[in-house]
Amino acid sequence: MVAKYLFLAFLIIVFVPPVRRFVFYLLVGRQLIKEQEKQSGQTRRKPSGGNVNVDSAPPKKDTNLKGGEYVDYEEIK
16 A cells, blocks of 8 residues: 555656646747747847948946045944
């Protein structure tokens, strides 16, 4: 009797995770792939007209910070 329960528990442990992944793929995985393809298709389209201007990053200022403002604090326990 105990052997049957142990065998059943063993089968559930061994076979349920792969079955669970397969069912998840059937229910959700295909839709996720379709949505990703749709989104990537929208971002890859070329602009319909006009020019695209890209500004470069502003030059970094050379500042020598020697420290900041001291902030007093209390430790809360």
